[in-house]
Amino acid sequence: MSNEATPPTAATDNYDVMIVGLGPVGKLLAIQLGRAGHRVLIADRKTEGYPLPRAVTHDFEFARILQSIGLAPDTIPEITEPYDDMYVWRNAERQSLVEVDWSGIGSSGWYNTYFFSQPALEDRMEAVLLALPTVTVLRGWSAEVIADDDVVSTRLSNLATADELIVKSRYLVGADGANSTVRRWAGIDWHDMGFFYDWLVVDVIPDPSLEFPHVAIQTCDIARPATMVPGGPGRRRWEFMRLPHETIESLNKTERAWELLEPFGIRPDNSELERHSVYTFQAGWATSWRQGHVLLAGDAAHLMPPFAGQGLGAGLRDVMNLFWKLGAVLDGRAAESVLDTYETERLTHIREFIDFSISLGRVICITDPAEAAERDERMIAELAKGHAPPAPPAPLLGPGLHLSDGGQLSPQATIHFDGSAARFDDLYSGAVLMMAQAELYTLLSPEAAAAIRDRGITVVALSGEHPAVITIDEVDGTYAAWLDQLNAEGVLIRPDFYTFGAATGVETSAMILAFSDQLGVSTLEARA
Structure with missing residues (x-):
């Protein structure tokens, strides 16, 4: 961690890019820019990485992005595993409502679907990051943008020692999550879709002797809408929706998590409860992704429900769109105006995926018996007729830096x-x-x-x-x-x-x- 040991000083306070947020989005951006030789400072308030799982699934494009930084899925089999099966939505009577084919190899040369351990993947990403000589990593420092003129001035405060530094950078990227301080500083509004549901997320390490079907299942049961999916090698995840009569406090208890897991054969004597936490699934996006020399990426720019498994993947797509444009501007090979295409290209796909995720959420987040009965009858009939389930939005760019016949994800052979x-x-x-x-x-x-x-x-x-x-x-x-x-x-x-x-x-x-x-x-x- 040599590049983390020496904080910026008055003699070394000028950077090409300052990144706020050391999650996977911030790390990927720092890696891509650092590998191109740009001077990057990345800072986070937390002294250590988040140790518990959040995202657990990714797609073929995500895999291709990992490949680009030397972390292809086949090089980290202890962290990520392919999923070559169906994604099944069923009702309380275990009748299939929707069967989505998540199997096979995608156009990027990787499986369409993977399940993975996010903390382990982030550790690997950080190892790549810390090996880059042009990147400085600061943990335990808060960041406050104080000016955006020709360069961005940022006040860094060490939360342990109260030391303060002023650093300057040509650009600053807020990759600091849903409650982004960078977004608030920039005065950027939030377009809220008004889609809120509380779900208890439970991650489990079952005893290896336990056997589970290696399938991803959404159970559309009004008694308790629930999710069961792989969580990466050796792990399983369950998610349970909060019912109208429950409080978050009563649901978010260890004993309650064990009670909900018991019907699946998961008990304290045969499994480790890695974590449980209630999350409020939201949907929306920042009304602007760039203000002057300040930009947003990942959850700071958009949020979507998890039902399509695309939240983190959307953030990594942001980075891939942004890093090469920032790099071209920094290298003097492009005008700064190309950064205006970042939002227009990405927001189109983001909004489509948010709508898609909400549509899936409206299938499962039903607790009214009559509404659920109508849903079951309609969807079972559609499945019997061979109607294909709605397909996720294709990876396409919105208006921006491409011709009318461009903006498509290329295959990788x-x-x-x-x-x-x-x-x-x-x-x-x-x-x-x-x-x-x-x-x-x-x-x-x-x-x-x-x-x-x-x-x-x-x-x-x-x-x-x-x-x-x-x-x-x-x-x-x-x-x-x-x-x-x-x-x-x-x-x-x-x-x-x-x-x-x-x-x-x-x-x-x-x-x-x-x-x-x-x-x-x-x-x-x-x-x-």
Whole structure:
């Protein structure tokens, strides 16, 4: 923890980015910026990381994001495990209402669904973070923004010694959770969807001799709406909704948790109760994600009910959208105005997922017998007719830094490399121009070729040869099929894995120049 030992001083108080909040969102942003060589200070009021589980599930894009920082799921099997099964919603009589297929491999080359231990994952993320020489980590320090002029001035206060420091940074990111002090300082309002329910969340480490079906189940029972899901290797999670006649205090007791677990065969003599806590599930978002040089990410910017398992994943998507734009601005390769696209691109998907999560919550959070009977009859009939359950929103960007045919998550394929197989992202990162044939590079205009160099774009092709192009050999034809689907010979992939646009050979130059134009006049161009 060497980079945590020396706090900032008057001689070292200037940073590229200050991050408030050492949760997974703040850590990921610090890692991505630190790996790019930017000076980052990340601070948190707590002296230690939160030791108990919160999020327990993630999807294939989340897995791809972890891969980008060296924590791919197959490298940490003791922390995360794939879920290759159905997500079942059933009523009190154990009749299926909805069966969602969470099995299989997603387009990013990872399983569609994983269950994991968040504290263990955060420990691994912190180890990556502490190894970065340009990142300073401060625990036990509060942060108060005191000015946002050309740079952001922040007062840091050591909560143990009362020492104070003033640090300056070009940008500050509030990743400090639902009760964000950064959001309050910035005076940013909150759009509240008015969807509130209290649920007791219980995490258990069962004795290995106990056997449970490895399935994720939502029980839509008016007597007690409940959830049972894996909690990562060796763990299980139950969630129990607070009923109208109960108080939070009466529900949030250890003995009450054991009482609710007993019907599942979970008892003090065969399991460890890792934690129990009542949470109020909420839905809403900040009305602005950027004010001057101050930005928000994760729960500071949005909250959603947990029924789609996307709350933490949404925060990590925020980071991937933000880090490369911040990095481009800091490096002088993009105008500051590109940061305005962060909110517009991400909020569209966030609002769709909030609506989706609320719609799922309205299925399970029912305690009225007549309403539940109507729900059961309707949903059982729909299932019998083979009606597909509502699909979660596709990972798409809202308006922003892409063309009209862009804004989609690119696939990740396995390619041959040095006599073995490797995932594409492990070999090529940043902005990538993927072409069907290397010879298409000769069609690029001199201006487009110059933009490729100036913007740091890597050019790869599926076949052919050209000295400026890397020819890749894919294992199963994923990329060739993708280009055919797009009816394109070239596609420009942004550093966050989303596409900027697609083009035929003769249109590729215009696509590259459009990317360069949307990044804006950089300081490098201004100096030329």
